[in-house]
Amino acid sequence: MSAGERAKAKAEQIVGKTVRTAAHAMHKETLAAKGAALEARGRMRGAKEQTKGSFKR
DSSP states (O other): OOHHHHHHHHHHHHHHHHHHHHHHHTTOHHHHHHHHHHHHHHHHHHHHHHHHHHHHO
16 A cells, blocks of 8 residues: 555545534534545545555565
């Protein structure tokens, strides 16, 4: 798994979680959903890279 893709996945997870938490605090459900989607995209990107890395070995 490349370090750049791993960092990008982790950054998406962190940003998504931060946006989701802040949106919940401000009662902005649409923004909270967007944050949750960003967090999920980061998790999926990480899983894809991990799978891709396991096949290279």
